[in-house]
Amino acid sequence: xxxxxKFMCLLRETAVALGIITALYLSFSSxxxxxxxxxxxxxxxxxxAPELRECSPQSPNELLLRFSKAVTVEDAIVTQExxxxxxxxxxxxxxxxxxxxxxxxEPTKTGKQYRVSGTAVDLAGNSLDFSVxxxxxxxxxxxxxxxxxxxxxxxxxxxxxxxxxxxxxxxGNLAGMTLMSAYDGAEKLxxxxxxxxxxxxxxxVHCRKVGSDAAKAIDETGTNLHASASxxxxxxxxxxxxxxxxxxxxxxxxxxxLRDREGGNLLDALLYADAARMAKNEWQxxxxxxxxxxxxxxxxxxxGFTPDCAASSEHMTSTQTLSRQNIKTIxxxxxxxxxxxxxxxxMVTKTSSASPGxxxxxxxxxxxxxxxx
Numbered sequence: 001x002x003x004x005x006k007f008m009c010l011l012r013e014t015a016v017a018l019g020i021i022t023a024l025y026l027s028f029s030s031x032x033x034x035x036x037x038x039x040x041x042x043x044x045x046x047x048x049a050p051e052l053r054e055c056s057p058q059s060p061n062e063l064l065l066r067f068s069k070a071v072t073v074e075d076a077i078v079t080q081e082x083x084x085x086x087x088x089x090x091x092x093x094x095x096x097x098x099x100x101x102x103x104x105x106e107p108t109k110t111g112k113q114y115r116v117s118g119t120a121v122d123l124a125g126n127s128l129d130f131s132v133x134x135x136x137x138x139x140x141x142x143x144x145x146x147x148x149x150x151x152x153x154x155x156x157x158x159x160x161x162x163x164x165x166x167x168x169x170x171x172g173n174l175a176g177m178t179l180m181s182a183y184d185g186a187e188k189l190x191x192x193x194x195x196x197x198x199x200x201x202x203x204x205v206h207c208r209k210v211g212s213d214a215a216k217a218i219d220e221t222g223t224n225l226h227a228s229a230s231x232x233x234x235x236x237x238x239x240x241x242x243x244x245x246x247x248x249x250x251x252x253x254x255x256x257x258l259r260d261r262e263g264g265n266l267l268d269a270l271l272y273a274d275a276a277r278m279a280k281n282e283w284q285x286x287x288x289x290x291x292x293x294x295x296x297x298x299x300x301x302x303x304g305f306t307p308d309c310a311a312s313s314e315h316m317t318s319t320q321t322l323s324r325q326n327i328k329t330i331x332x333x334x335x336x337x338x339x340x341x342x343x344x345x346x347m348v349t350k351t352s353s354a355s356p357g358x359x360x361x362x363x364x365x366x367x368x369x370x371x372x373x
Contacts, residue, residue, distance in 0.1 A: 046124040055116060056263040057137035057176075060107035063089065064263075069122050070097035076118035078104055081133070089116065108136035111175040111194030134262070135176035135191065141260045142172025142197055143335045146268045147327050148360055151250040152318040153208070158231045160318040162207035162250045163356050166258065167324075168197045170332050177267075178259045179205060182291040183251030183284065190241050191262065195221045199332070202236040204356045207249040209240055236357030251284065252316075253277035253307060255291045268336040269295035270346070271303075271310035272322055281308045302338035311346035315365050323349045323360035 046069075054066035063078065076089040087106035094101055100120075108114055117131040148165035164179060174192035181188075190205060197203065209217040209230070217230040217240045228238045243249060253273040259266055271292055283289045283306075292305040303309040316322050325347060330340045353361035 046122065047126065049126045049128045050120050050122045052120065052128065052130050052132060054263050055132050055134050056261055057108055057134060058101070060109075060137045060139070061104045062092075062137075063102040063104060063108075063116060063134070065100040065102065065116070065120075067098045067100065067120055067128075071100065071120040071122050071128075073100050073102075074119045074121060076102055076116065078102075078106075078108075079115050079117070081113040081115060089118070110136055110138045110140065110173055112136040138173055138176045138261065140172045141177055142174070142199075143169035143330075143332060144177070144203075144258055144267055145169055145324070145327060145330050145336050146256055146258060146270045147202065147324050148354075148356060149250070149256070149270065149272070149316075149322045150318060150354060150356070151252060151254065151313065151316055151322075153248065154318045155210075159210045159213070160354075161210060161232060162248065163232070164205045164207070164250075164256065165356050166203045166205065167327050168199055168201040168203065169330055169335060171197060171199045173197075174203070176261045178257075178262050178264075180257045180259075180291075181250050182255035182257070182288040183253075184249045185287070188249070189262070193219060193221050193239070195237070195239075197237070202234075202357045204234050204236055204238050206230075206232055206238060206240045208243045208247070232356075234357030238357075252313065253284065253310070255283075255288055255295060257291065257295065266295065266298045266300055268341070269298070269300040270322075270341075271295060271301050271305070271307075271343075272313040272316075272346070273307035273310040274316075275312070275314045277307045278310070278312070281306050283307060299338050300336060300341055303342045309343065311343040313348065315348050315367065317351075319352050319354055320348050320350065320365050321354045321356075321360075322346055323353075323355075325360065325362060327360065 050071050051068040052065060053068055056064050058064050073091055078087045078089050087104050089102040089104055092101040092103050113133060114136060115131060115133050120128045145167045147167040150163050153162060154160045173196050175194040177192040179190040180186060213230050218228040219239050220227045220237050225237055256270040257266060258268040295301040296305040313322050324345055326340055326345050330336055348365045349361040350363045350365050355361060
């Protein structure tokens with residue numbers, strides 16, 4: 001009998017619990033879906049939180065935030081990462097309510113890392129708490145040009161990996177400048193560190209560190225250009241992408257963009273494609289097509305924006321690179337322009353002529369023809 005009474009009590013408790021759960025479910029469903037006498041009706045309205053799509057300094061005392069929709073920003077504050085010193089941030093009026101210009105009470109400094117935090121609230125009351133890093137505004141960016149590219153990788157005792165060589169047309173500080181591969185994606189863009197460069201200097205951005213050699217791959221941000229002891233180190237300035245998985249960062253067909261800061265002005269662009277991609281005349285991803293079009297519309301690639309308008313990367317290997325042929329003709333005053341760029345300015349050079357950190361070879365690769373017997 002005792003067991004029977006316990007079983008009946010358990011049934012009653014279970015029934016009560018089920019009743020409570022059912023009532024809560026019906027109550028929630030009624031609020032979310034609008035239950036009426038005629039049936040269930042889905043409520044109209046915007047229930048999605050805003051997204052922060054861009055964060056870029058416009059001057060030492062001004063920071064631009066771009067959201068996915070019109071917002072107000074509350075409790076915005078900017079903090080310097082290494083000192084945690086905070087500066088107040090006040091919104092300036094803009095016509096586009098999805099764009100927030102913040103006036104900072106203290107100027108940001110070149111080469112310093114900062115973080116902006118706050119809450120964005122849209123017109124429907126949906127909110128986003130954000131905290132994102134950014135680099136201090138750099139008023140002394142140098143003129144840069146893309147110079148040489150290797151998209152291949154070979155393993156072994158002395159591996160050869162992908163690199164992008166950049167040439168300094170004028171002196172300046174690289175802090176916050178960006179280099180992006182469209183194949184790799186905007187979320188993996190490379191941000192240059194705080195480095196003072198001289199006019200005429202070559203900077204080699206290596207795309208991966210390999211195996212036991214990785215510890216020797218050191219960013220040369222100071223005056224010692226022999227600090228890096230990797231197999232891939234050059235006599236010029238060596239910088240290394242953060243690529244812990246040693247993934248391929250450049251495509252066999254790709255678009256490279258060089259900007260003065262994240263989301264800022266384009267300084268140079270390179271479109272290249274192999275024979276197979278040119279035959280299809282279609283980029284691998286839609287995002288790549290959009291980036292190629294941006295380079296064309298900015299006047300930095302005059303030939304067009306489809307793969308058949310790109311520089312040919314056919315026969316590019318670990319020892320045969322795609323090299324710019326007119327680097328010394330680019331004006332320090334105007335930088336790269338349609339007159340100094342395009343597929344005619346680039347070519348794959350002969351075998352064993354890769355020259356990271358030095359002047360490019362002017363001898364083209366010539367495909368060997370088989371001899372008749």
